[in-house]
Amino acid sequence: MKKEQVVNCQFSVWYPIFKKHTIKSDHNTQPIQTTNSDSDAEEDVQWSDDETTTTATAPEFPEFTSKVLEAINSLGGSVFPKLNWSAPRDANWIALNSSLQCSSLSDIFLLFKSSDFIAHDLTQPFLRCSDQDSPDPVIKYELVLRKWSELIPGGEFRCFVKENKLIAISQRDYTQFYHHILKQEELISQAIQDFFSQHIQYNFLDEDFVFDVYRDCQGRVWLIDLNAFGEVTDSLLFSWDELTSGGEIARQQQQEGPAFRYTTSEVTVQPSPCLSYRIPRDFVDLSTGEDAYKLIDFLKLKKSQQEESEEEESTLQ
Ligand SMILES: Nc1ncnc2c1ncn2[C@@H]1O[C@H](COP(=O)(O)OP(=O)(O)O)[C@@H](O)[C@H]1O
Ligand SMILES: [Mg+2]
Structure with a gap:
């Protein structure tokens, strides 16, 4: 497989060719315009009195945000997000609805930040190409939003x-x-x-x-x-x-x-191939307080471990 073949499989390359036979989508490759220029961003850092801590305001992308919301609306209110090649299939467990169905930009950010598949697109799209000696083609990253469709x-x-x-x-x-x-x-x-x-x-x-x-x-x-x-x-x-x-x-x-x-x-029948990307269910339940009984068991366990080690200490003395 050559790097050029990978380039050809980007969404923005194949979608226009096969538009009539696939799910309606919107893709945006334009550079993101931010209202903050670099120097403005620096001004946003507020130095506190003792100069040991700083607070920075999160960057905002109002134009980008409204473009995405417009696209989501025009696709019926909920979308399936992708980058040039991959969807964050390995990260659905982190979403509140345990699904890739997104209706806001923050839904999309959460999935993308949690996904190894998205990281692959960003960091090593030409992995395992046979022409490793040739320079990497320049990639323009694109956010792809597809109309949400319940596929069986x-x-x-x-x-x-x-x-x-x-x-x-x-x-x-x-x-x-x-x-x-x-x-x-x-x-x-x-x-x-x-x-x-x-x-x-x-x-x-x-x-x-x-x-x-x-x-x-x-x-x-x-x-x-x-x-x-x-x-x-x-x-x-x-x-x-x-x-x-x-x-x-x-x-x-x-x-x-x-x-x-x-x-x-x-x-x-085998377990789902994406299972290995998840963190243990217990960990999620404990951190969200979803399962109160599990939390109580966990605290009891901690308490008894503590008591045991205290006992050990006292017998040693
Ligand atoms: N528009 C959509 N709405 C809902 N689910 C989708 C949509 N497109 C794809 N899916 C589901 O997500 C899976 C992965 O989609 P795909 O586009 O092939 O991403 P990847 O290349 O990252 O595997 C598909 O197998 C399908 O089950
Ligand atoms: Mg694919």
Whole structure:
């Protein structure tokens, strides 16, 4: 995977091409205008009398804030936020509604600040590119706001395209077993192949890429996202070795079309892949006071530990 392929998969590159087939969105790459120039910002620091503590007022971005609010309104009041490539999927646990559904700028800031996926976009977008010696392309960061849409995870699929051929399709939420996929395997695979050949094939800047789709309850297929063809993109129920080797998957593609994989039974159900990004539930409950009983247990435990150590001390004396 080359750096240029990563550049091509930015939202602002693919969205205009496939606008008709994806969720309505707004993206803003303009430099953020602040009312405070740098020198003004310095004046905002108020020195206290003893000169040991300073208080700085948080920077404000009124123009940016009103642009975002306008966009949220025009998208129906709640949005799904992203940066150039990623959404803060690993941070939904921190939001009050435990979801990526945002209706204000502070909702978006909280998710972005808590997300390793967003940090990846900001700090190492070209990780694992094969042309590491070439200079990094200049990236203009963009805040993407998409109309909030309740997507049923069982309707999401990831499609792998190599040399402009759809070679493989994987259930996206592979940790769960969905009976309807098992029942409608042929129908789903065909709908995705038709969508690919009618709207996607030969229309993108690259011949290798990965696209995500959603098949709604009426059977209509929508484009959700475009990703680079390489290890930065999760290969889900395939392995990157299989997808790139030109072996069995490529042979099958030639003979009978793309390989279609989905979770076939409850037995294989696994924990959600984003779970490892969370802090322990107990920690959240304790810090928010959500679970009073847990807090009481915790305090009792602390008290008994304290008593024990006091006892130990007194026996030592
Ligand atoms: N507009 C939306 N409204 C609600 N949920 C969405 C929306 N777009 C995507 N999602 C959900 O978020 C997941 C991740 O979205 P995606 O755009 O692929 O981000 P990423 O590239 O960071 O994985 C999708 O699988 C889908 O379940
Ligand atoms: Mg993606």
